[in-house]
Amino acid sequence: MKKSLSVLFIVTISALLLLSACSNAPAAVSRPSAPASYANKTNPLSGNADAVAKGKVEYATNCLSCHGINGAGDGPAGAALSPKPTSLVKAVKEVTAGYFYWRTSDGGGMDPFKSSMPAFKGILSEEKIWQVFSYIQSIK
Secondary structure (H helix, E strand, O other), rough: HHHHHHHHHHHHHHHHHHHHHHHOOOOOOOOOOOOOHHHOOOOOOOOOHHHHHHHHHHHHHHOOOHHOOOOOOOOOHHHHHOOOOOHHHHHHHHHHHHHHHHHHOOOOOOOOOOOOOOOOEOEEEEHHHHHHHHHHHOOO
């Protein structure tokens, strides 16, 4: 009887481990900290409806092709990229405003990201980056 219970226990544990390995649950994303010069930045346009509207226009112009209509990382141009573009809707819930500003400003070509995310520093003003951030935060 003890041997049967031991075998049953081992089979059950093995099955659970196998099922968890096949899970579709996303892995936790590990992100480095934003550099000190960005770490404490906050969105000065938070809660501003005009900023959200302007951010939607900037997003459509500069982000939609890779990050998709709803910010899920599923844009048509993003399909050919490796690594795939991130879901901005998820990212803005997981990172600080300073982190988002850093990644938008400096892009993703550097370690550890090695992504195709372009640097928007010199392309988008600080205000426009915050408008895009405000818009992404508004996407449900």
